[in-house]
Amino acid sequence: MSYIKSYGIALPHFKIEDVVLHPKGKKGVTKSVCFTDEDLITLAYEAASKLELSPSLREGWGGINLKPDAVLFATSTPVFKSRYHASFLADLLHLPQGILALDFTNSTRSGTDALLLANTLIDSGKYKNILVVAADVHFPAIGKELSTPFGHAACAILVSKEVGVAEITAAKSYSSSLAEEFSYKINTIQYDPRFSRDAGFKTNLTNSLKDFVTNPKQYDAVILNSLYARMAGGIFAKAGFEETQFAKDTLISKIGNTGAAHGLLLLINELESTPFPSGRAGDGTILLADYTNGTNFFEIKTFGTLKEKVVQEQLKNVELINSYQDYLLLRKAGNYNSANYETKEMFSSEMMQEREKDTLQYLKGLKCDECGTIYYLKSTRCKKCKGDKFSTVQLAKHGTVYTLASEHYFPSSFPPINMLVIDLDGGGRVTVQQTDTMYPEKNKIQIGSKVKLVLRKMIENDAKPNYFWKGIKI
Incomplete structure (x- = not known):
């Protein structure tokens, strides 16, 4: 049995409207974009450091002072090879050397992969407090900004054996041998959409729902994080869910799809939302499903309404990018996967x-x-x-x-x-x-x-x- 003890998020100060990225884009729909000196390390550090500063999140629970004995770092856009982001971040946070530090860097499901392992390790009794951090900074190809999901953000969650703001009462992962879209060597592979989404997403979600969910009516909010979420309505309906139980993804139109961090951000946003889609305020039960080449399921029990609205406060502190040319300058500094990316040396010892x-x-x-x-x-x-x-x-x-x-x-x-x-x-x-x-x-x-x-x-x-x-x- 593990608990979400505290959490923190980090969003860049700058956002850009879709209509600036492309004339056919929607006005008012925005994506968060890193400044030239930001990357996933700085976002991850900002999100994690906020845990130490976190005041009381609800009545009767004081601020935290819990040192993690493990760090799990998740991203689909790693900046290191042959070096662990988790141990690098642990050192920035002044955590002791020799703790467990692992990376999850293979897909946008990595964020909930890390949360799943943290829950398992806490349940084993070998660890007391595990810091889970997910961060993604991805720049699409020029001209593909509207058709490619992206948005820059980081999320940090402290999973603990001590009672916190929510309890993870059940968690399980369901693999799928088929992937709709993936990278092979340097190529992007896309299988036939109709076949792959039926054989992959729909089949995996149908089978995993039958195994994980015993009473659909008990959930006050259902979160589905997937690029194919619109195809899931019929599957959930057959499993006994009502349309009113589903939590709408209100973040994607404000910060974009933030990759490995998105599932965790949706969970935090729902923890801070009241009432739940079911209409109940206060204590409730959330079902979180995160799909990418397999599904991670979590059943999470909440303990009352949170006083602070961390997500909404972060969304207020933004500045819009005026032009596509300014965005390209940010992209030139941040898109290190570009063939034209040139590094600059500075003296350092x-x-x-x-x-x-x-x-x-x-x-x-x-x-x-x-x-x-x-x-x-x-x-x-x-x-x-x-x-x-x-x-x-x-x-x-x-x-x-x-x-x-x-x-x-x-x-x-x-x-x-x-x-x-x-x-x-x-x-x-x-x-x-x-x-x-x-x-x-x-x-x-x-x-x-x-x-x-x-x-x-x-x-x-x-x-x-x-x-x-x-x-x-x-």
């Missing part, structure tokens, strides 16, 4: 990064034991009292702009780059770049502006995984 990890990666500073002055960069003596004894402290990730300068020489798709000197709340001063500044006139910043620090790629088209802190205006 693996030895220095490892030695100074506390400072560069974990944002640790020094506090003078004599006068209490806090420094970000190491100093042999305190500049205020000349003391030479310091203690390590955790610096805040928000502060106030002390001064700034605009620079054109640093390579950027949207120059100039604003360099910010920030006085962090609680002490310490850092110098970082400002990010999410596609349109400077909308992101005017000045001395005294409030900012927060986010983890981003140090440069666009980076040749190595160099991540550092940047500032965004609050």
Whole structure:
């Protein structure tokens, strides 16, 4: 028996309307798109780090402070080969070395694959808290943006043996030998649609429903995540479900199809929605089905209405991309699978990064034991009292702009780059770049502006995984 203890999501600040991607696109239908210095690692880190900051999600349940003893990372758009995203992310989150860290990178069902394994491991009693993170960043071929499902997002779920916001009461996976569409070597293979969807999707869903579901009427919400969901109505009706039980995918028109993260995002969105499609508010039971070359089923019991609406809050913090040309600049920086993708080298030392990890990666500073002055960069003596004894402290990730300068020489798709000197709340001063500044006139910043620090790629088209802190205006 396992529980969803907490969760976090990350959506890029920018979205683009379908009508901008193509004249035949619908106005108001949008897809989330990463900025030039974002990728699935930065999105995954943002989603996972929000777990530590998560306040009470419902009455009677306080904030969490649970260290995961395993990390499961899911994506269909991996940036690494011969290196695990899960262990890389675990290190960014300052989790201990030697924990279980596994990747699921083969399909858009990977997100619920990871959740399924997490539930099994918790049930086994060998693990107490498992962090499941799913993230996808995919750019379709130019001209194929409307016909190819895409959207950038990340989702993190902490699965625990301790009671949380929902309980996973049952979970099972059903394989299918036939796939409708897949990649073989470097080619995309598409079988005959009518045959493959009947022999694959319909057959697998029909058989798995018969095995997994015993009482269709018990479910207050039914979530089906599949590219072929529209074909499932008759199958569910024959299995005894009512049309009113189904939860509508309200996210796909706002952020697009987010690949490996989409099934988990639909689940979180439903956990935060009230009343359920059945009309009941509060406690309820959700059936989640996620199909890609097989189906993962979950039965999830909820414990009341959640106070926070994480998904809706994230959807408010967006900025629309004005033109297709601006989108192409984002695509040029983010589509590393392109034959024309050119990487850029910058000076970096693996030895220095490892030695100074506390400072560069974990944002640790020094506090003078004599006068209490806090420094970000190491100093042999305190500049205020000349003391030479310091203690390590955790610096805040928000502060106030002390001064700034605009620079054109640093390579950027949207120059100039604003360099910010920030006085962090609680002490310490850092110098970082400002990010999410596609349109400077909308992101005017000045001395005294409030900012927060986010983890981003140090440069666009980076040749190595160099991540550092940047500032965004609050």
